[in-house]
Amino acid sequence: MxxxxxxxxxxxxxxxxxxxxMELSEIEGVSRVRADVDSKSVEVDFNVPATEEMVVTALKEINFPPEVEK
Ligand SMILES: [Cu+2]
Known part of the structure; x- marks a missing residue:
């Protein structure tokens, strides 16, 4: 994972x-999503067939583009 x-x-x-x-959880392979208001961050646990690219694309599509990838 x-x-x-x-x-x-x-x-x-x-x-x-x-x-x-809600949106990221719909991606097949994503097992856990934690979004936090205070730190303005999103943490995603995923496995195949989900890819990091799919997660980033989904965030952009719903107008929450990630600024820094760690
Ligand atoms: Cu809001």
Missing amino acids: ETAKYSVPSINCGHCTKTIE
Whole structure:
């Protein structure tokens, strides 16, 4: 399993984190999503067939583009 952490500056409330968690959870292979308002970050646990590229693409599509990939 891989874990990816992203800084997402456009997160500003609990609604944002809910949207992110819902959308990313729909990707096959994603097992856990934690979005945090205070740190404006998203942590994603995933496995095949999910890829980091798919996660980043999904974040961009819902207007929460990640700023830094760690
Ligand atoms: Cu919000």
